[in-house]
Amino acid sequence: MRVTRIIADLEVADLDAAKGFYTGFLGLSTEEFDLGWVARYSSPETGAHLQLVTRDASAPEVPAVSVATDDVDAAYAEAQQLGYQIVHPLTDEPWGVRRFFVRAPDGTVVNVVRHRD
Template identity: 80%
Template sequence: MRARRIITDLRVADLETAKGFYTDYLGLSIEEFTLGWVARYTSPDTGANLQLLTRDATAPEDPAISVLTDDVDGAYAEAQQRGFEIVHPLTNEPWGVRRFFVRAPDGTVINVVRHRD
């Protein structure tokens, strides 16, 4: 698998409460998107970003990071071939991504994702 971008997924109790700290204090002032349970914020100056989430809407566990790739189907097949635990199956989500969750050997849950064209 080729990772194009890796984004930290930070679990928070309330998006609106957390938003002020990360946008005002850390300067992540661009809200790339929000779905009510997850939102991504980016610095206009540096491109640094992170996603805040309260609870994943469709998966049984929350990811620690999201890894964007061009070939999510290939990454899914490789994860299965290597015997890694699939936490959330390969799914076309209603908000425009195709993704799955895999558990790394250390226990970290990773969201492997591709934005659909």
């Protein structure tokens, strides 16, 4: 799998309550998107970014990290071939991504994703 970007997914109880700390104090002032259950903020100066997640809209768990790849189908096949636990199957989501969740051997849930063109 070729990784093109990694984004930390921080589980929070309330997006609005958490937003002030991460946008104000940490300076992640650019809101890239907000779907009501997940929002991404970044620094306009450095490009650092973080996703705040209250739940997942279609998967049973909140991932710890999102890993973007240029070939999510190949990554899914490889994860299955290697015997990793698939937490959420390969899915075309209504918000414009194709993704699956896989559990790393240490228990971490990873969202492997590609934005549809």
